[in-house]
Amino acid sequence: MKIGVFICHCGENIGRTVDCVRVAKACSFFPNVVHSVEYKYMCSDPGQNMIKQAIKDLKLDGVVVGSCSPHMHEKTFRKAVSDAGVNPFLCEIANLREHVSWVHDDKEVATDKAIDLMRFAVEKVKRNAPLKTIQVPVTKRTLVIGGGIAGIQAALDVANAGYEVVLVEKEPSIGGHMSQLSETFPTLDCSQCILTPRMVEVYQHPKIKLMTYSEVEKVEGFIGNFKVTIRKKARFVDDTLCSGCGDCAIKCPIKKKALSEFDEKLAFRSAIYVPFPQAVPNIPVIDKEVCTYFKNGKCSMCVKVCGRNAIKFDQQDEFISEDIGAIIVATGYKLYTIDKKPEASEIKGYGEYGYGKYKDVVDGLQFERIASASGPTSGEFQRPSDGKTPKKIVFIQCVGSRDESKGFSYCSKICCMYTAKHAMLYKHKVHDGEAYVFYMDIRAGGKMYEEFVRRAIEEDGVKYIRGRVSRIYEEDGKYIVKGEDTLAGVPIQIDADMVVLATAMVAQTDAPKLAQTIGMPYDNYGFYSEVHPKLRPVESSTGGVFLAGACNSPRDIPDSVAMASAAAAKALVLFGSDMLEREPTIAFVNENLCAGCFYCKKVCAYNAIEVKQIKDKNGNVIKEVAFVNSGLCQGCGTCNATCPSKAIELIGYTDEQIYAEIAALM
Amino acid sequence: MSHQTTNHTRTMTDDIKDITSQNPDICYQCGKCSAGCPVRNYMDEAPNLIVRYIQLGLYDKAVNSSTIWLCAGCLTCTTRCPKNFELAAFMDALREIALKKGIKIKEKAILKFHKAFLKQIKNHGRSYELGLIRDYKLTTGDLMADVDAAPDMLLKGKIGIFPHNIKGKESIKRIFEKTEVK
Numbered sequence: 121m122k123i124g125v126f127i128c129h130c131g132e133n134i135g136r137t138v139d140c141v142r143v144a145k146a147c148s149f150f151p152n153v154v155h156s157v158e159y160k161y162m163c164s165d166p167g168q169n170m171i172k173q174a175i176k177d178l179k180l181d182g183v184v185v186g187s188c189s190p191h192m193h194e195k196t197f198r199k200a201v202s203d204a205g206v207n208p209f210l211c212e213i214a215n216l217r218e219h220v221s222w223v224h225d226d227k228e229v230a231t232d233k234a235i236d237l238m239r240f241a242v243e244k245v246k247r248n249a250p251l252k253t254i255q256v257p258v259t260k261r262t263l264v265i266g267g268g269i270a271g272i273q274a275a276l277d278v279a280n281a282g283y284e285v286v287l288v289e290k291e292p293s294i295g296g297h298m299s300q301l302s303e304t305f306p307t308l309d310c311s312q313c314i315l316t317p318r319m320v321e322v323y324q325h326p327k328i329k330l331m332t333y334s335e336v337e338k339v340e341g342f343i344g345n346f347k348v349t350i351r352k353k354a355r356f357v358d359d360t361l362c363s364g365c366g367d368c369a370i371k372c373p374i375k376k377k378a379l380s381e382f383d384e385k386l387a388f389r390s391a392i393y394v395p396f397p398q399a400v401p402n403i404p405v406i407d408k409e410v411c412t413y414f415k416n417g418k419c420s421m422c423v424k425v426c427g428r429n430a431i432k433f434d435q436q437d438e439f440i441s442e443d444i445g446a447i448i449v450a451t452g453y454k455l456y457t458i459d460k461k462p463e464a465s466e467i468k469g470y471g472e473y474g475y476g477k478y479k480d481v482v483d484g485l486q487f488e489r490i491a492s493a494s495g496p497t498s499g500e501f502q503r504p505s506d507g508k509t510p511k512k513i514v515f516i517q518c519v520g521s522r523d524e525s526k527g528f529s530y531c532s533k534i535c536c537m538y539t540a541k542h543a544m545l546y547k548h549k550v551h552d553g554e555a556y557v558f559y560m561d562i563r564a565g566g567k568m569y570e571e572f573v574r575r576a577i578e579e580d581g582v583k584y585i586r587g588r589v590s591r592i593y594e595e596d597g598k599y600i601v602k603g604e605d606t607l608a609g610v611p612i613q614i615d616a617d618m619v620v621l622a623t624a625m626v627a628q629t630d631a632p633k634l635a636q637t638i639g640m641p642y643d644n645y646g647f648y649s650e651v652h653p654k655l656r657p658v659e660s661s662t663g664g665v666f667l668a669g670a671c672n673s674p675r676d677i678p679d680s681v682a683m684a685s686a687a688a689a690k691a692l693v694l695f696g697s698d699m700l701e702r703e704p705t706i707a708f709v710n711e712n713l714c715a716g717c718f719y720c721k722k723v724c725a726y727n728a729i730e731v732k733q734i735k736d737k738n739g740n741v742i743k744e745v746a747f748v749n750s751g752l753c754q755g756c757g758t759c760n761a762t763c764p765s766k767a768i769e770l771i772g773y774t775d776e777q778i779y780a781e782i783a784a785l786m
Numbered sequence: 787m788s789h790q791t792t793n794h795t796r797t798m799t800d801d802i803k804d805i806t807s808q809n810p811d812i813c814y815q816c817g818k819c820s821a822g823c824p825v826r827n828y829m830d831e832a833p834n835l836i837v838r839y840i841q842l843g844l845y846d847k848a849v850n851s852s853t854i855w856l857c858a859g860c861l862t863c864t865t866r867c868p869k870n871f872e873l874a875a876f877m878d879a880l881r882e883i884a885l886k887k888g889i890k891i892k893e894k895a896i897l898k899f900h901k902a903f904l905k906q907i908k909n910h911g912r913s914y915e916l917g918l919i920r921d922y923k924l925t926t927g928d929l930m931a932d933v934d935a936a937p938d939m940l941l942k943g944k945i946g947i948f949p950h951n952i953k954g955k956e957s958i959k960r961i962f963e964k965t966e967v968k
Contacts, residue, residue: 472822472866522814523868560816590822590866606817609832 121246124155124180125238126171128162128187130217135160137221139231143186146235150242154178163193168200175204182210182245186238188217207250209704209772214241236785243784247777251704256751258344259445260695262688263288265336265634268296269677270669270684271450272318277688278448279327283695286442287322288350289332291381293399294319296452300382300485302492302499304677305541306572312398312494319400333405337439339447339638340727343664344700345751346444354435356406357392361430364402368392368422368431378410380496384486386504387496392422392431396494406431446664446691449648450684451634453670455483456520456527456624468526470519472591473621479505480599481592481619484538491545501550503618510617513546514601515539515557516589520624522560527624528645533674535622536563540573542620543582555582556614558589558603566678585612592619625674640665647673658686666690705772706753707760713767714745720759720768721746728752729759798845798883805879812869813837819863819873829853830892833863833873836880854880855893898925908962911952915945 125147129135140158148156155174159167162185174180183206185197190213198208214237224230260283264275267289275287287294298304299319301311322328331350338349357368372390380389382396389395391411394404412419413433423431459476460469469475480503482490489495490502503510517535520527536559543555562584564570576582587604594600598615605612627646628634635642640662641649648671651661658666666687669680694700707720711734721729732747746759746768759768769775803809813834820832830852831839839848848854857877864872884891891897902921906914923929939945952958 518816518868525868525870527868560814587817587821588868590818590820590862602821604817604821604826604832604834606815606820606832606834609835611821611826611832 121152121182122154122178122180123150123152123182123184123242123245124171124174124178125150125153125157125242126162126167126174126183126185126187127156127158127216127238128167128185129158129160130188130221131161134187134216134221137224137227137230138216138234139227142231143216143234143238147184147186147238147242150239152182152246153242155180162187163196168196171197171200172204175201175206181206182248184212184214184238184241184245186214186216186234186241189213189215189219209251210245210248212241212245212248214238239784240781243780244777247774247780248772251772253701254704254706254750255699256344256702258695258698258700259346259443260284261286261442261444262446262448262691263336263346263348263442263444264448264450266296266450266452266669266671267291267294267322267330267332268450268452268669268680269298269315269318270452270671270680271296271448272315272322273681273684274448274450274668274688274691275322275328276318276325277685278691279325281688281692283327283692285325285328286348286350286444287328287330288334288336289330290335291395292333292355292403292405293395293401294322294330294332295396295398295400297485298677299396299398300384300492301488302495303541303545305537306566306568308541308544310493312492316398316400319398323400330401331440332401334440336634336637342726342752342754343662344445344694346447346664348442348444348447350440350442352438352440354437355403356408356431356433356435357404358430358432358435359401359403361428362403362426363428363430364394364404365427366394366404367425367427369394369404371421371425373419373421374410374412378407383489383496384483386482386486386489398494406433446666446694447638448666448668448684448687448691449634449638449640449660449671450668450680450687451628451631451671453625453674454628455485456626457483458519458621458623467520470526473516473519473589473619474592474594478592478594478599478619479503480510480617481621483621483623484535484542487542487620488538491542499549501546501553508617509550510553511550512554512614512616513543513556513618513620514589514599514614514616515543515555515620515622516601517557517559517622518588519621520626521622523624528626530624530645530674531563532622532625533563534625534676536573537566537569537676539620539622540564540576540582544576544580547576547580547582555580556601556616557582557584558587558601559584560586560588566676587612625670627671631671638662638665647671658683658690664694702750703755705755705770706750707748707755707757707768708771709746709748710767710769711745713765715765715767716744716746717764718746719762719764723758723762725756725758726752726754728754797843798849799840799843801883802840802876802879805882806872806875808872808875810837810840810871810876813841813871814869816868818866818868822862822866824860824862825856825858829856833857833877837871837873837876849880849884849887849889850892852892853877854884855891855896895926898922901925904962906949908959909955910949911955911958912950914949916947917949919945 127140127144129140144156144158161167183201194213198211201211202208216234220234262278262285264271264287275285279285298315304311334350334352337351340347369390372392374391376388379385380387392404392406408414458470493499521532564573585605587606589603591602601614603612631646640660648667650657651659668684668687728749730747733741734743736742757770760770817834820834836848854877859874861874864874906917
């Protein structure tokens with residue numbers, strides 16, 4: 121074998137700590153190495169051409185590149201090798217950046233280690249066999265999880281491109297948080313007016329199968345070939361019969377027992393209900409927890425009034441299986457609550473703001489409901505405790521955000537903007553009212569955003585005070601807000617009628633559970649992780665799983681919509697070809713050695729091991745052996761490590777190759 | 787990779803870091819400490835500004851303020867700080883530095899109170915209120931201050947007539963002798 125060695129400086133990333141010239145020289149003395157060079161940027165066009173040229177000139181049939189992590193550029197170099205006519209699996213990467221230069225200080229020692237790693241890789245490539253990628257078919261259907269604005273956008277984009285979509289929403293209606301908002305920044309257009317036509321479009325789209333009040337139960341398979349089980353929760357209303365007339369909700373005797381989730385607990389709803397009049401689908405659900413029928417079987421008012429016999433108290437959860445090629449996760453966010461007692465949760469609450477005991481201290485979404493024309497006060501500014509119009513409102517930003525002591529260290533990104541909007545909407549309706557905003561920094565990066573905040577201050581007379589509020593307490597029917605203006609260096613005390621807290625955007629409570637169901641990574645906060653924060657921001661590291669909206673990190677509507685369209689485009693890229701290429705580095709069974717113990721089947725996390733019967737000429741089974749389903753195997757190597765008779769090996773990582781690598785280091 | 791600079795001239799920030807084991811640069815100047823401080827109105831500078839002065843290297847402004855002496859160490863700021871910055875410990879460190887540097891103290895009576903208090907601990911191993919009152923008044927010379935509160939405090943048992951010494955009194959004294967700033 122004739123091996124070529126190529127050492128990359130990675131600009132200064134490797135070169136600063138590793139003497140690349142010495143490494144290249146040392147490599148030239150390794151057996152079978154006929155060519156050894158170094159270059160500043162091996163991944164660049166000239167760098168790749170060096171490899172291609174050397175392969176042609178010297179008839180190389182093995183290549184080792186000493187560079188960054190194979191995660192970064194293995195594909196790049198394998199493609200270059202392949203372009204020059206050598207099988208791409210005869211190219212190996214030694215990680216001289218993450219494993220050497222980034223973790224060591226001493227140049228001498230680092231250089232010695234780099235040489236060792238190169239020797240290791242050369243020994244491996246000598247034993248590499250040319251491999252062919254595996255081709256698997258692609259199911260051109262998309263699952264979108266979450267029916268907020270991001271999920272709606274992604275579903276419409278994919279469906280409009282002509283591919284089928286299954287949209288799963290856990291609530292009774294799609295629309296998400298956007299349907300709760302009053303008006304949207306920075307244009308102040310009505311949220312429902314721009315959202316509801318999209319909701320209806322989803323409902324009527326021939327390519328979209330809408331499943332509300334449903335949750336993803338199980339995800340099996342892999343990119344292009346997922347099998348997803350969806351739990352369709354019992355609504356106790358037959359959606360094929362219900363006409364959405366609403367008589368049941370009107371007649372339901374439960375009026376003051378259940379708080380409306382849609383109105384953020386500022387109003388009541390009946391036991392059988394649609395979350396809001398514009399809900400899609402306009403089909404009610406029965407809340408089993410408060411319904412009298414489910415408690416003692418006595419009431420069945422809804423059954424009596426329903427002209428279409430749609431009420432079905434005996435309905436059960438259904439499990440529906442779908443074949444899916446791509447998954448777009450758009451599960452959104454929830455708001456941080458200040459009423460968490462320190463012992464109740466990892467997140468501590470705000471004792472100094474009353475742990476949620478003051479009725480007129482509300483959060484951002486509650487204020488949206490108060491400001492909304494469809495809200496409990498029909499858009500009149502009335503405070504929750506006594507319905508009076510507040511004449512003095514204090515808005516506090518960064519509650520739970522940028523607070524590593526009680527909440528989260530990140531910035532929630534949208535609060536600066538919606539607080540300016542809240543103060544503005546209030547001033548537009550209550551002309552003699554006073555609005556104060558306590559802020560730490562105003563983060564108004566975005567098209568027309570800074571102008572919007574300035575408008576609140578300059579035209580609408582909202583008073584901005586730079587400082588965090590220390591305490592809120594009740595005194596003579598007023599809420600005393602104690603703050604400090606850090607610009608003037610003076611203490612500020614405001615006797616407010618109402619306080620609005622811009623609480624942090626946090627991950628959904630069950631976000632980690634869904635991540636584990638799908639098998640995708642999430643961060644410390646519960647937000648789903650992207651592969652690369654700059655270059656692959658909408659892809660999960662799990663193949664075929666894409667991210668959209670605030671489930672990835674706090675973001676506003678324009679960003680969520682843009683991300684949803686990007687995720688849809690990524691799914692469509694996947695559907696651009698009929699067959700998918702997969703790495704051939706999967707498990708392989710030597711049937712002569714396999715004793716049929718099937719330990720491998722027990723340990724396989726991907727259900728990739730099957731039982732194969734070996735028969736004689738007469739069709740009698742003489743032996744059962746393990747068989748690897750090449751579509752499911754992920755090449756993790758667990759079976760390889762478990763097999764007592766060494767009958768399973770990982771192609772491209774055989775025991776022989778691994779031992780040769782270890783021996784090279786001895 | 788380490789990026790520690792050598793030949794770095796020691797600053798007051800380094801002293802504060804050593805005494806308190808925390809970095810004043812973590813403060814992002816939200817002002818929540820000042821907003822909730824019960825003695826804020828008597829201070830010449832808001833507590834958050836003292837941290838700002840240290841961040842900017844304006845050490846003289848910090849150690850010459852009345853704020854560092856008026857801080858009562860009630861820990862309201864520490865409890866509420868979103869950055870977990872221990873402001874009370876920081877103020878204590880500044881008082882220590884001011885004393886060591888021999889800076890003219892703005893609130894002399896408070897220093898005298900601290901000294902009178904520590905004297906009781908040194909002599910009795912714990913606080914002795916009547917001794918504290920005696921030594922404080924003798925050093926300030928203001929014998930009649932707050933006298934009207936005395937009868938009530940005596941009746942409620944807030945002031946004992948005789949000191950209560952602890953068992954290891956002598957050990958406490960030795961700690962003082964070894965560590966006291968003369």
